[in-house]
Amino acid sequence: MPQLLIKNGRLLDPKTKCDEIADILIENERIVRVGKIVSEPSMNVIDATEKLVVPGIYDIHVHLRDLEQSHKETIETGTAAARRGGVTTVLAMPNTQPPLDRAERIREYQQLIQANARVQVYIAGGITRDLKNEALAELDSYPSLGIRVISNDGWDVEGKALLKAAYKKAKELGLLVMTHAEMMNMASGAPINDGPVASRLGVLGSPKAKEIDAIERAIEMAETLGTQLHLTHLSCEESVQLVREAKQRTALITCDATPHHFSLTEDEVLRVGSQAKVNPPLRSESDRQAILEGLEDDTIDAIITDHAPHHIREKTEDLMKSAFGFSGLETLVASTLTELYFHQDMDLMKIFAKMVVAPARILGVPGNSLQEGNPADLAIIDLALEKTVDPDQFVSLGHNTPFRGKKLKGWPIATIVRGTSYKNFQF
Numbered sequence: 001m002p003q004l005l006i007k008n009g010r011l012l013d014p015k016t017k018c019d020e021i022a023d024i025l026i027e028n029e030r031i032v033r034v035g036k037i038v039s040e041p042s043m044n045v046i047d048a049t050e051k052l053v054v055p056g057i058y059d060i061h062v063h064l065r066d067l068e069q070s071h072k073e074t075i076e077t078g079t080a081a082a083r084r085g086g087v088t089t090v091l092a093m094p095n096t097q098p099p100l101d102r103a104e105r106i107r108e109y110q111q112l113i114q115a116n117a118r119v120q121v122y123i124a125g126g127i128t129r130d131l132k133n134e135a136l137a138e139l140d141s142y143p144s145l146g147i148r149v150i151s152n153d154g155w156d157v158e159g160k161a162l163l164k165a166a167y168k169k170a171k172e173l174g175l176l177v178m179t180h181a182e183m184m185n186m187a188s189g190a191p192i193n194d195g196p197v198a199s200r201l202g203v204l205g206s207p208k209a210k211e212i213d214a215i216e217r218a219i220e221m222a223e224t225l226g227t228q229l230h231l232t233h234l235s236c237e238e239s240v241q242l243v244r245e246a247k248q249r250t251a252l253i254t255c256d257a258t259p260h261h262f263s264l265t266e267d268e269v270l271r272v273g274s275q276a277k278v279n280p281p282l283r284s285e286s287d288r289q290a291i292l293e294g295l296e297d298d299t300i301d302a303i304i305t306d307h308a309p310h311h312i313r314e315k316t317e318d319l320m321k322s323a324f325g326f327s328g329l330e331t332l333v334a335s336t337l338t339e340l341y342f343h344q345d346m347d348l349m350k351i352f353a354k355m356v357v358a359p360a361r362i363l364g365v366p367g368n369s370l371q372e373g374n375p376a377d378l379a380i381i382d383l384a385l386e387k388t389v390d391p392d393q394f395v396s397l398g399h400n401t402p403f404r405g406k407k408l409k410g411w412p413i414a415t416i417v418r419g420t421s422y423k424n425f426q427f
Contacts, residue, residue, distance in 0.1 A: 003043045004026040032373075059332065071311050088377040092123050096109070101126030124153070148176060149178050150176070192281050193205055211280055216242060219242060243300075292339075333379070379414070384409075
């Protein structure tokens with residue numbers, strides 16, 4: 001493979017705090033030199049003048065589907081969407097069909113990843129068998145399979161005794177508990193936030209208490225048992241405050257937020273209908289502002305997508321019948337930069353620390369870096385590029401997003417995984 005030279009980019013590395021104009025030379029899947037480099041005829045050259053060059057992004061909450069849900073997404077299309085979005089490492093959730101809750105299923109999925117993935121993929125193992133909240137999954141087998149995170153993503157584990165057993169076993173095995181903090185038995189099936197939009201549309205609203213109660217229980221369990229806890233996709237003001245207070249007492253707890261929760265509100269349902277239906281739901285402007293404050297003061301550690309693709313038939317116009325979730329990988333960078341950098345004036349180094357350094361730390365793996373000797377996983381971003389989101393052009397099989405029709409600024413224009421360049425499609 002010929003050498004790849006990235007010329008004249010603005011290198012922004014949140015791991016080393018480097019921010020400089022320089023070149024990067026890549027050979028044999030690694031960064032071999034950083035500095036001023038003279039190009040040679042044998043090199044492949046990417047001109048990154050006036051472009052941002054960052055380490056490859058981690059998204060530690062994605063649904064890659066496949067198996068019996070290949071009509072929604074496959075490992076190939078999901079990781080292609082990740083790569084198109086500047087993401088070079090993902091953590092796949094276990095609520096596939098069948099779920100990833102036992103060794104033989106996990107090995108089968110790992111084989112599919114090995115054959116089809118376009119980026120690095122880690123797997124979260126299920127907490128309970130078949131994710132049914134009746135008995136623990138085969139947690140003892142997880143460490144030998146490379147599983148670092150357990151989750152029943154979709155809902156929290158309902159039974160307190162079963163959840164306590166899971167936390168104890170996770171502590172024993174050194175596993176991280178990732179909690180989707182929503183109680184299933186409260187306002188089950190409510191399609192949107194319990195607020196003025198639900199009242200206007202005459203549909204059942206999902207109360208914030210579903211999330212708040214689950215977070216209170218999770219924090220108490222983690223502190224009592226000494227288990228590492230990660231709370232995913234916080235959506236409301238009270239949740240952010242609970243985590244803020246807990247972090248003053250313990251280092252056991254981390255959390256994340258999504259671009260749709262810090263960029264959008266429940267009003268988006270009036271604009272795009274079920275395209276904005278998600279768990280937890282889009283909430284009020286005060287909740288959105290609280291998440292922005294949590295990102296700014298580092299209460300919220302990481303940014304994730306909760307990429308949850310569905311077939312077009314599953315995202316009907318009927319709010320009650322439509323599936324929860326939508327695709328997010330291809331809009332991750334542009335939606336994040338549009339809100340946090342261009343609207344909120346957040347420091348770029350802080351933003352990418354939440355997309356590279358923090359998620360890698362939470363996952364327990366080395367973070368990507370632009371230093372010499374590191375794997376050549378990186379993204380090139382055009383901060384000046386503004387485009388209107390057209391999900392019909394997504395490479396993900398899920399063509400649903402609440403960002404449909406919105407102008408976003410700051411798009412990845414190339415992604416490099418282990419030294420192989422991938423030029424991103426135009427939307």
